[in-house]
Amino acid sequence: MLFNVDDITGDGFQIKTRKQSDWVTNIPELVDELSDLGLAKDIDFDLTVTRIIREVSVNGLINFGIRARCARCLSEVEIDLKSDVSLILSPRDESFAESGEGDLDHDFYEGDTVDISGYLRELIAITIPINVICGNECKGLCSNCGINLNNASCNCEKNLKKSAFAVLKDIKL
Numbered sequence: 599m600l601f602n603v604d605d606i607t608g609d610g611f612q613i614k615t616r617k618q619s620d621w622v623t624n625i626p627e628l629v630d631e632l633s634d635l636g637l638a639k640d641i642d643f644d645l646t647v648t649r650i651i652r653e654v655s656v657n658g659l660i661n662f663g664i665r666a667r668c669a670r671c672l673s674e675v676e677i678d679l680k681s682d683v684s685l686i687l688s689p690r691d692e693s694f695a696e697s698g699e700g701d702l703d704h705d706f707y708e709g710d711t712v713d714i715s716g717y718l719r720e721l722i723a724i725t726i727p728i729n730v731i732c733g734n735e736c737k738g739l740c741s742n743c744g745i746n747l748n749n750a751s752c753n754c755e756k757n758l759k760k761s762a763f764a765v766l767k768d769i770k771l
């Protein structure tokens with residue numbers, strides 16, 4: 599998403615656009631067919647770009663949905679995600695060259711062209727949770743027989759307790 603600083607006039611302008619998973623080049627898992635992670639919904643951007651002299655502000659919201667595997671029970675889940683966009687971009691002045699890459703909410707642009715794609719991609723990456731769970735009540739899988747305890751039950755826990763007791767009895771003997 600590129601624009602020219604001089605095109606930001608008056609109340610600024612809006613960017614309303616939609617991108618697909620192949621746009622998020624920093625998260626290759628999203629397009630990898632073998633990966634459990636994927637986009638369930640395209641990425642919607644609703645951003646307002648304004649400027650005060652040479653300082654550019656980008657504010658708004660990103661909406662998207664992902665498909666992932668529950669970290670506990672491995673079932674497929676779809677969750678909606680949102681990220682607030684609040685970015686300030688300053689012109690990179692030669693004399694400030696040592697000020698580095700800036701932090702996540704403050705970036706720099708060179709010349710007259712502002713590119714916010716890198717920032718938006720990074721924001722999407724940090725919005726995706728590392729561990730997705732299907733719900734707080736998810737009981738997960740039995741660590742012994744692997745059955746999904748959300749919709750079935752097994753006797754493993756009972757049997758494990760029994761065998762632990764048996765071992766104790768053996769020690770006593």
Ligand SMILES: [Zn+2]
Pocket residue numbers: 668669670671672673731732733736737738
């Ligand atoms: Zn689950």
Ligand SMILES: [Zn+2]
Pocket residue numbers: 740741742743744745752753754755
């Ligand atoms: Zn079990």
